[in-house]
Amino acid sequence: MSVTVPAGLNRKDLEIYRRLDPKRLPQHIAIIMDGNGRWARRRHLPRIAGHRAGITAVRQVVETGARIGLPSLTLYAFSVENWQRRPKSETGFLMGLLRQYLKQEVPTMMRNNIRLDYIGRKHELPQEVQERMAWAREETAGNSGMLLTLALNYGARSELVDAFNDIVRLAATNGGLGHLKIDEALIDKHLYTRHLPDPDLVVRTSGEMRLSNFLLWQLAYAEIYVTDVLWPDFRGQHLLEAIAEYQKRERRYGGLSAAEQPHQLP
Structure with missing residues (x-):
């Protein structure tokens, strides 16, 4: 099969990309970026x-992701738990690093036609961070390529609490709770991710086997890919390897595999 090769991929990336079916790319990949601290510790460096x-x-x-035509990529950048579980000096550094990243990477996003968005309790972040976030989102709003979503001050349980609070407030002004009918579609409409398809694939680095309070509702039927690679060592080739593994799998959504389907009688 002849495959149009995206521009900008290096040799290792190209070797893996040629094994992929571009028509079967995941529509949405979510990544739990883990291992920064261990990467530093192994090198006797500060976190x-x-x-x-x-x-x-x-x-x-x-x-x-942008070069291969991935429609949507979500990165778990900062959790609600990080405020309590990290020293203030580290969270302060991370907020400064976020501001720096947004300023430096907008030209790259523009060059790659990437649109930027966020999920999480953004209003609780420092004001100067919120302002930089708003600026970066506005700068990239006209782009039509991959949607990059940064999960910032995010927690899946917090998201569900916020969704149910929104639903109750809405019901209170529209006939009261007695008229409220809660179903999956209603909850979906009030999640931070209501504008996104559910992830097809979630990638976790550093070998940890847990979801860490990330997109718990949305990952109900996602394929899970765990790699021992620590996040600072993760590169485009590792993303492509995850996609290659995803394409080997049969998504069942709770049903039977093709091999398990009952045979049709003649």
Whole structure:
């Protein structure tokens, strides 16, 4: 099969891309970026060095996703738990690094036709961070390629709490709770991700086997891919390897595999 090769891929990326079926790319990939601290510790460096190195991984993965025509990519960048579980010096550094990333990477996003958005309790972030986020989103709003979503001050349980609070408030002004009918479609409409398709594939780096309170509702039928690669070492080729593994699988959505289907009688 003749495949049109995207421009900008390096040799290793091309070797993997040629094995893919471009018509079967996931519509939405979500990544739990993990391992910055361990990466730094193994090199006898401070944790912040791992976070800085992680930015290089973000840049490479985002560019690769855009170049191969991935419709949507969501990165778990900062959780609601990080405020309590990290020293203030580290969270402060991360907020500064986020501002720096947004300023530096907007030209790259423009060059690759990437549109930027966010999910999470954005209003709780520092004001100067919110302003930089708004600027970057506005700058890229006219782009029509891959949608890059950064999960910032995000937690899946917090998202569900916020969704149900929105539903109750809406019901209170529209006939009261007695008229409220809660179903999956209603909940979907009030999630942070209501404008996104559910992820087809979730990738977790660093070998950890957990979802870490990330998109728990949306990942109900996602394929899970775990790699031992620490996030700062993760590159475009690793993203393509995850997609190659995804394309080998048969998505069942709770049903039977093709091999398990009952045979039709003649």
